Amino acid sequence: MKLQTDPAAGTGNAQRGAQGAAGREGTGASTSATFTAVPVRHPWRWVAIAGVAVLAAMLVNTILTNPRFEWSVVGEYFTSQTLLDGLRLTLILTAVVMAAGIALGVVLAIMRLSANPVLSGAAGGYIWLFRGTPVLVQLIFWFNLAALYPRLSLGIPFGPEFVVLDANALITPFVAAVLGLGLNEAAYMAEIVRAGIQSVDEGQTEASSALGMRRMMTMRRIILPQAMRVIIPPTGNETISMLKTTSLVSVISVGDLLYSSQIIYSRTFQTIPLLITASIWYLLVTTVLTFVQGGIERRYSRGSTRNAPTSLSRRLLRNLTTFHAKPPSPATTDPKGGIR
Amino acid sequence: MSAPASALGSATQDGSAGAATTVPMVKAENVHKNFGSLDVLKGIDLEVAPREVCCLVGPSGSGKSTFLRCINHLEKVDGGRLMVDGELVGYRQKGDRLYELKDREVAAKREEIGMVFQRFNLFPHMTALENVMEAPLRVKRESKRSARERGVALLERVGLADKRGAYPNQLSGGQQQRVAIARALAMKPKLMLFDEPTSALDPELVGEVLDVMRQLADEGMTMIVVTHEMGFAREVGDALVFMDGGVVVEFGHPRDVLTNPQHKRTQAFLSKVL
Ligand SMILES: Nc1ncnc2c1ncn2[C@@H]1O[C@H](COP(=O)(O)OP(=O)(O)OP(=O)(O)O)[C@@H](O)[C@H]1O
Ligand SMILES: [Mg+2]
Numbered sequence: 001m002k003l004q005t006d007p008a009a010g011t012g013n014a015q016r017g018a019q020g021a022a023g024r025e026g027t028g029a030s031t032s033a034t035f036t037a038v039p040v041r042h043p044w045r046w047v048a049i050a051g052v053a054v055l056a057a058m059l060v061n062t063i064l065t066n067p068r069f070e071w072s073v074v075g076e077y078f079t080s081q082t083l084l085d086g087l088r089l090t091l092i093l094t095a096v097v098m099a100a101g102i103a104l105g106v107v108l109a110i111m112r113l114s115a116n117p118v119l120s121g122a123a124g125g126y127i128w129l130f131r132g133t134p135v136l137v138q139l140i141f142w143f144n145l146a147a148l149y150p151r152l153s154l155g156i157p158f159g160p161e162f163v164v165l166d167a168n169a170l171i172t173p174f175v176a177a178v179l180g181l182g183l184n185e186a187a188y189m190a191e192i193v194r195a196g197i198q199s200v201d202e203g204q205t206e207a208s209s210a211l212g213m214r215r216m217m218t219m220r221r222i223i224l225p226q227a228m229r230v231i232i233p234p235t236g237n238e239t240i241s242m243l244k245t246t247s248l249v250s251v252i253s254v255g256d257l258l259y260s261s262q263i264i265y266s267r268t269f270q271t272i273p274l275l276i277t278a279s280i281w282y283l284l285v286t287t288v289l290t291f292v293q294g295g296i297e298r299r300y301s302r303g304s305t306r307n308a309p310t311s312l313s314r315r316l317l318r319n320l321t322t323f324h325a326k327p328p329s330p331a332t333t334d335p336k337g338g339i340r
Numbered sequence: 341m342s343a344p345a346s347a348l349g350s351a352t353q354d355g356s357a358g359a360a361t362t363v364p365m366v367k368a369e370n371v372h373k374n375f376g377s378l379d380v381l382k383g384i385d386l387e388v389a390p391r392e393v394c395c396l397v398g399p400s401g402s403g404k405s406t407f408l409r410c411i412n413h414l415e416k417v418d419g420g421r422l423m424v425d426g427e428l429v430g431y432r433q434k435g436d437r438l439y440e441l442k443d444r445e446v447a448a449k450r451e452e453i454g455m456v457f458q459r460f461n462l463f464p465h466m467t468a469l470e471n472v473m474e475a476p477l478r479v480k481r482e483s484k485r486s487a488r489e490r491g492v493a494l495l496e497r498v499g500l501a502d503k504r505g506a507y508p509n510q511l512s513g514g515q516q517q518r519v520a521i522a523r524a525l526a527m528k529p530k531l532m533l534f535d536e537p538t539s540a541l542d543p544e545l546v547g548e549v550l551d552v553m554r555q556l557a558d559e560g561m562t563m564i565v566v567t568h569e570m571g572f573a574r575e576v577g578d579a580l581v582f583m584d585g586g587v588v589v590e591f592g593h594p595r596d597v598l599t600n601p602q603h604k605r606t607q608a609f610l611s612k613v614l
Contacts, residue, residue: 207461211475212451
């Protein structure tokens, strides 16, 4: 109120003369009829803010001034071929492991919920074993499988063998990495998927059964799409977590992002700058994955909120258009929303 | 207890359409069902003729829903025989043995029986039209075009032509239930089961759902309706079954049963709901 009337009052005599009594009445009314609300003061909050600000300044200062961070080295190696190859392998490994983990996890979850006690028990045992032992141990175990079974064969159980393979040749470091991380991840995914399936109302199964849909179709068309809403957020977390967990494979000398930086710093002894370089890459990718996760979550929230979901790109578009002072066009508020 | 009920049932049929020779749409013979030690159905005998509307009433826990769910094998019958359109539900008889049907065979039978639930049970991740199209597309493998055409027509028939793109949570209870009826009709069932279709609705929305059901009855659909709407039973029903404690206590034309109940338990129940 004040802010708006003040400039008007100060715009000169001509206007004041024209508006005359009306303007004066307005300000008079506002001062007599309104009270100034004084918000609660938070003195300690200001102390805390000051403390955080000082710490942040110290951090920035040391990062910039401590020459041993060697930022020029970070810049030099950031896009080096070795690191990019490592990054590529990390991404591939994460994708393969998560795909395997999700696929096996869905199967395990369905088994776990089966009325058949053998299937349910087998899935339970699997989850118990793979969640109960450290993933690093599992990685090293698969890497050394040849010590346990020098030859692996394909054939009829207890019967003739068709193909005999040398375990040492078959279990390359990459295969060991996929097995170790993937089988472990499946156990976690199974629990996530099970919780998702169980979150869907039983009436849904009844309705689709009553329509003549068979069990597997009901699962695929009705239950899993609804379970997705519960499954996706933790799966996103698992993926982001897996991206970083893949760095464990450096112990079995798989050339991932961390291992690649280790190769370089074992030669140049620029340990800290190369760890920073790798970390920046990890941070970049997790940031991107976080955005992707948000998009997918909106895609599967269809029908769960009354307001049509809006995708990140749409909101971004809307923000941009409003920034340019254009009203949002009908296309940007398409009720179907979601990404295609 | 149940023998006179079934006798009464066939008497009604003879009276209604002179259809003594037609196969009953639903025929229950001494149907038993128990959950663990709890006997829920203790020998149900019932016949429902084609084109007949049979209303099922009774106090809570009397086994109405359980019986309805037995008819499309959502619950397994533990004793007795249940036939739909002359075929055993959920089992195949060979000699004096009953063999349980496979998932695929049970599903095929259920296609012919529509069911409408108290809590609608629409698929929340699909629009109204997608809900209606889902089973014809996936189960009957109809072409997208024909499924869509019929879906649109069915939604129009239940008065929701303009709501085809709405998700269930954007619809009122009455609208949801009408979509659910359209969804069941999309499979062209020969029998419709309604389990308290209006009990979860606000009073002012009950009418729109009952109107759709009345229209369906007029078109000759065979219906079994569990309901507390005695007005609907009196007006639309051809038969009224009063169940209590897992048995059929009384059976007859709704007019007779409602105005002149013979059994004490029926009288006590009706005095409370009428
Ligand atoms: N899956 C089940 N497991 C154990 N008991 C059950 C199950 N389903 C139903 N019952 C029991 O069977 C009895 C009959 O239930 P039912 O739902 O058929 O009654 P109803 O006549 O439909 O009652 P209402 O009018 O409240 O819907 C109740 O005592 C109920 O607790
Ligand atoms: Mg019930």
